[in-house]
Amino acid sequence: MIFWNLKVGRKWKKENTLYVITNKRLIRFFKTIFGNNDFSTKFIDTLENISIISNRSGIGSVTFGSYSFPFAGMYENTGLDFLCYGMSDTFRGFYDIHNPSQVYEKILLIKNSKSVQ
Numbered sequence: 001m002i003f004w005n006l007k008v009g010r011k012w013k014k015e016n017t018l019y020v021i022t023n024k025r026l027i028r029f030f031k032t033i034f035g036n037n038d039f040s041t042k043f044i045d046t047l048e049n050i051s052i053i054s055n056r057s058g059i060g061s062v063t064f065g066s067y068s069f070p071f072a073g074m075y076e077n078t079g080l081d082f083l084c085y086g087m088s089d090t091f092r093g094f095y096d097i098h099n100p101s102q103v104y105e106k107i108l109l110i111k112n113s114k115s116v117q
Contacts, residue, residue, distance in 0.1 A: 019094045019108060026064075028091050040091035044110050052104040060100035062107065063093035 020027040026047075030038040033046055045062045054060030094103055 014096050017095075019097065021103070021110070023110060026091075026094070026107070028094075044107060047111060048109070050104065050107060050111075052100050052112060054100050059096060060096055061093050061095045061097065062100050062104045064107075065092050 010075070013030065015088060016031040018029040020029070021044075024044060026042045026044060028038075028040045031039075042064070050062065050064045052062050054059060097103060
């Protein structure tokens with residue numbers, strides 16, 4: 001079961017997740033293995049602790065928010081996410097994306113323009 005989640009589950013999640021940025025929200029669409037559609041949103045002006053992680057190949061993640069339970073983030077984006085289900089918000093970032101620095105800058109630009117108004 002754990003091997004399946006580490007290999008197949010993570011690959012499935014990457015291939016079946018779509019991230020969208022609008023002028024007000026971050027949106028995540030995810031189609032589960034069982035055929036259900038998961039839809040989550042975050043308002044950009046309420047985001048806190050926005051951070052970026054990137055590797056040399058230009059693939060990385062943009063994360064935001066905080067955890068309500070210590071160590072809840074250790075399984076984040078590993079394929080074992082179900083182990084910390086309910087300990088924090090389920091939509092905490094854009095994972096395994098190309099050019100995460102561009103996404104990060106775009107989110108900050110929108111967030112900062114909202115705070116000026």
